[in-house]
Amino acid sequence: MQRRTKKAHYLGLLLHPSAIHSMIGRIMRREDLPYTSKLINLYIERGLLKTQPAISTIQGLLKTHFRCERCLNTQSEKFIHFHCAKCEQVCTYCRHCITMGRIASCTQLLTWAGPSPQHPKKHQFSWTSTLTELQQHASLELAASIQQKRQHLLHAVCGAGKTEILFQPIYNALQKGFRICVATPRTDVVLELAPRLQKVFPTTMIHVLYGGAPEQQSYAQLVIATTHQLYRFAKAFDVMIVDEADAFPYTFDESLQKAVYKAKKPDAPITFVTATPSSKLLKQRDGYSFLPRRYHNHPLPVPRFQSLWRYKRQFKKDKLPKQLRQWVEQRIEAKQPFLIFFPTIEMLEQALPLFSPNILGVHAEDPTRKEKILKLRNAEIQGLLTTTILERGITIANLQVAVVGAENPIFTASALIQIAGRVGRDEQYPTGDIIFFHHGISLEMDLAKQEIQRLNEVANE
Amino acid sequence: MNKEVTHCLLCERELQQVITWQTLFERSWPPVICERCEAKFERTHYTTEELTTIFYYNDAMKNFLRQYKFSQDIILAKVFRQELNKLLRNRSETIVPIPMNPLKKKERTFAHIDELLHAAEIPYEHLLEKTTTETQVGKSKLQRQQVAPLFSCTKELAAKHYILIDDIVTTGTTIAHAKKALLDAGAESVTAIVLIKG
Structure with missing residues (x-):
């Protein structure tokens, strides 16, 4: 990376490292980048940024199908066709992810194709409570699955202490220099998880992403996000953890499930965490941990x-x-x-x-x-x-x-x-x-x- | 843009088509927003000889405009097609939308007033040209009134009646400038219909 930036410097190409960091693993609209068109073009020419059209068309037998390359939506009623004054022809835009800034056929999407950063391997792990035997067992199973890059289902009743089980496997992955994402369909869960994880990993840079979240600069090795926010990422994470994997709208909206797979690197393992797994989740698991008991060993209240x-x-x-x-x-x-x-x-x-x-x-x-x-x-x-x-x-x-x-x-x-x-x-x-x-x-x-x-x-x- | 809408364009709930005597006998489009969202828009009954407005600028309208104009969600042009059609169909006057600056139009990818009329199936004619790129936003009433003419007319007009269309009116400066341009070019009379009263 050092050598490349040196060369780039001679060409007047140098962006601040933090600017580059904020692009890594992201999928962005060209107009959202705060740089001049000339600079972006140079980066594209140098192969540091990759471009792709925002809406791809697939010619079917009877009609043309569309796919949004950001949210991977393919529902035809979410695509609106209009006469575009910018490119002076009929354009198509995706309504499904319009809240993140509209993308149409004439929008260019950019991904970072340059060198990836080195993650720090030293992290502070300040967690002193102990796990119950069941939790400890599940935690070890999960860590082993992640190490072997295997999909895992953590099935634990409400109040079993699911989040605590995640701490040790996340710490192991951080130490290996992996980039980790904890995603969940619910904003409320993100807001509850974020302070707990920051407390356990006090020196680790954590980004917390949800609709309406304050903008966070530079680069984080650990990202806690709603599944919606994963639309903005592509091939970014080495470890993906989906918490409350059966919650609305994740099970209901297929594009969110695709977003999870798009956001992680192709060989990165996924962990699903839930108290009420769907039959589909139970079927597709590889590794499996089951905790039928709450951490305090009292039975679940019966309605x-x-x-x-x-x-x-x-x-x-x-x-x-x-x-x-x-x-x-x-x-x-x-x-x-x-x-x-x-x-x-x-x-x-x-x-x-x-x-x-x-x-x-x-x-x-x-x-x-x-x-x-x-x-x-x-x-x-x-x-x-x-x-x-x-x-x-x-x-x-x-x-x-x-x-x-x-x-x-x-x-x-x-x-x-x-x-x-x-x-x-x-x-x-x-x-x-x-x-x-x-x-x-x-x-x-x-x-x-x-x-x-x-x-x-x-x-x- | 001719697709069936099955979910409310503003809140994504499923739409239930309600058949009433009115929908049976009056020519009307199926709704594109749900009753809950529709109820949030507040109607005005503000009509003078020169100016007719349909809605007040409230929170719901603010969100609507933001999504339509700034998020560029063009399909929202359909939301008010019924109201606009009712007011403008079978008019003998020539309908003239307030134009956008060509550069601005390119940036937004569409002209929002034209699309509103288009969705309401109202024929219109562009007779005005915007001479500046500045907007009226963020100026005081006095500042707005003192600016140089905002519009010029593209041709000599026949001595007929004209209706100006705009999305929102606050002080009325835009409408006044457009009106003057039309009258100067030979129009006999000019009125305005504006969707929102600020």
């Missing part, structure tokens, strides 16, 4: 069902159903923080004014949701009404949980298991109430309860 007949009509009439009101009153009296899950934003907004002003509501479009969750954690408010966005990654001591309208199809068995997994995570409060209010019991509710009971039995063996 109870409570009928709440015609709750929709009652909310519409501005009435709080009696059983729900009593449940909330009991929580407030016992000073227990609680979450109430609603199937839709509309129902949540309908119900919110019926509760005391000390109870707030959060949903995906809420810009202040970080602050509201913090308020619940600090006991500034008693409870939160939420949609399924808080089904994962939230840990609050002594939390009690209710689901309103648990029979709604949005509450799949895995969503209900995750929601039930919010309860009793703390060692001091290993039990708690998880109640499904329903208007008729659905198959998914039954499945969730059976699975939780099965896991408890397996853990006892």
Whole structure:
């Protein structure tokens, strides 16, 4: 690398190393680079930057198919054709990843093709707690899989201490000078993971990427990102860890799954981490670790069902159903923080004014949701009404949980298991109430309860 | 741009087509945004002899404009096609969109007013030319009024009636300049229809 930059310097080509670092492993629009067209062209000529068209076309038998080279989307309804005033012909743009800056047929995408940087191999690992025997075992299995570049599924119940299991394998990989990505479909999980990892690796440069995150300069060996942000990367990572690998929208949006594979180097191993693996994940695994028991060895709280007949009509009439009101009153009296899950934003907004002003509501479009969750954690408010966005990654001591309208199809068995997994995570409060209010019991509710009971039995063996 | 839209263009929820007597009897397009998003736009009833506006500039409209003009999501031109079509169809007047500077148009890859009219299937004619590249954004009312003429007319006009179309009006300087250019070129009368009142 030294020699090359020296030569480049004579040609007036030298970019600051940090500028180059910010391009490595990225896939970028030409217009997003803050350099002159002349300089970019020189870099392309020298073979330091590789160009590719943003939208590729594949001629099918009957019609032309399109593919976005950034988000790998191929859904035809997401491609919009228009007469472009820039290139004066019909252009196609991708709506799927438009929030990252629109790319159309006439957009040029650039990737870094020059030398890759040397990673530091010395990292501080300041983690003093110990793992349980089960955790330790899983951690060793996972580290072995990564070493052998093998795909791995870490299947652990909610509250088994999945994140702690990752620490040692991540540390091993950092020491080998690997670039590592921990990706997850949920912004909330990113926000929960980032401070924990930074604490364990205090001297390691970590980038935290999610929609609306502050811009982070230069280069990080460890990246924590939402799966959406992986659209911006190509062949960047030596180790890929996908946390909550069954969460919406990852399983639902095929392009996110492709993004994970695009962002890692072709031979880099992937680790999937989840409490509720889909049958597809269970099938495609190579290595497999299973933890049916929580770290504090107490069983998972089993949900109870409570009928709440015609709750929709009652909310519409501005009435709080009696059983729900009593449940909330009991929580407030016992000073227990609680979450109430609603199937839709509309129902949540309908119900919110019926509760005391000390109870707030959060949903995906809420810009202040970080602050509201913090308020619940600090006991500034008693409870939160939420949609399924808080089904994962939230840990609050002594939390009690209710689901309103648990029979709604949005509450799949895995969503209900995750929601039930919010309860009793703390060692001091290993039990708690998880109640499904329903208007008729659905198959998914039954499945969730059976699975939780099965896991408890397996853990006892 | 003639594809069926199955999900709301603004929030990606699945669209449910509701059939009412109105949709049966009135010629109308299927909706491209959901009712929830539509309800967020606030209608004005501001009509004078010279100027008609349709919506207020609120948060929803701010987001809409940002996505349409700056994220260049051209398909959003369809969102207001029904309203524009209702106001502009079968007009005897000549419809004149406010033009963009050619360089700016190239940079944005499309002319946003033209696309709005195009989506609403309203025929239009370009009669004006922008003479400067500066925008009105960030100027005070006084500064806006004191600038040199913003537009010139491309040809001599017949003494007929004309309607100017723009996306947003705040102080009305743009419209006033365009109006003057048209009147100077021989127009008999000029009114304006603007989507958003700032």
